[in-house]
Amino acid sequence: xxxxxxxxxxxxxxxxxxxxxxxxxxxxxxxxxxxxxxxxxxxxxxxxxxxxxxxxxxxxxxxxxxxxxxxxxxxxxxxxxxxxxxxxxxxxxxxxxxxxxxxxxxxxxxxxxxxxxxxxxxxxxxxxxxxxxxxxxxxxxxxxxxxxxxxxxxxxxxxxxxxxxxxxxxxxxx
Numbered sequence: 001x002x003x004x005x006x007x008x009x010x011x012x013x014x015x016x017x018x019x020x021x022x023x024x025x026x027x028x029x030x031x032x033x034x035x036x037x038x039x040x041x042x043x044x045x046x047x048x049x050x051x052x053x054x055x056x057x058x059x060x061x062x063x064x065x066x067x068x069x070x071x072x073x074x075x076x077x078x079x080x081x082x083x084x085x086x087x088x089x090x091x092x093x094x095x096x097x098x099x100x101x102x103x104x105x106x107x108x109x110x111x112x113x114x115x116x117x118x119x120x121x122x123x124x125x126x127x128x129x130x131x132x133x134x135x136x137x138x139x140x141x142x143x144x145x146x147x148x149x150x151x152x153x154x155x156x157x158x159x160x161x162x163x164x165x166x167x168x169x170x171x172x173x174x
Contacts (some may be wrong), residue, residue: 047144048142048143048144049142050080050139050140050142055081056081057079057080057081058079058080058081058139058140059078059079059080059140060074060075060076060077060078060079060080060139060140061075061076061140062075062076062138062139062140062141063075063077063080063137063138063139063140064137064138065095065099065135065136065137065138066135066136066138067099067102067103067133067134067135067136068103068106068107068133069106070102070106072095072098072099072102074091074095077092077095078092080139087117087163088116088117088163088164088165089146089151089163089164089165090164090165090166090167091164091165091166091167092166092167092168093115093166093167093168096115096164096165096166096167097166099164100118100162100164103135103162104120107122107127107132107133108122108123108124108127109121109122109123110123111162115165115166116165116166117153117161117162117163117164117165118161118162118164119155119159119160119161119162120152120159120160120161120162121158121159121160122158122159125158127158128157128158129148129152129154129157129158129159129160130148132148132151132152132160133148134146134147134148135151150163151163151164
């Protein structure tokens with residue numbers, strides 16, 4: 001199913017060119033809604049609202065990532081696009097490395113050098129995957145909290161795959 005609105009795609013929508021994503025608080029399931037039905041959320045206000053182009057991309061004019069007291073800017077680096085079929089959050093390669101390094105080192109985590117879902121573990125055996133902090137993505141003055149259950153796939157109590165990937169213009173595969 002194409003969700004864009006260009007090239008006649010706007011006729012896929014009955015009344016409004018709007019969709020919502022609802023995810024249960026325990027992250028066990030979600031819904032893609034082709035209307036403004038906020039009854040799932042239990043609130044009449046959306047957590048975050050973006051205005052996108054015809055391919056559902058949002059231009060990042062001002063943005064940053066925050067994790068564990070550290071932040072780095074992603075101002076003007078391109079577009080944000082939500083891919084509900086992806087198993088990893090993509091970042092341009094230099095930003096991916098900054099995120100991995102500044103996420104792992106202060107938390108006492110070692111991650112391998114993979115550019116796709118690096119394997120990580122706590123150096124301190126008393127730390128658990130559940131101790132991971134939220135990562136906050138700021139885009140054009142809106143913030144999205146990304147809990148560990150989204151960005152980390154546990155292998156055991158103290159190791160996990162970091163669900164991020166580095167993006168390059170000329171890469172293939174994952």
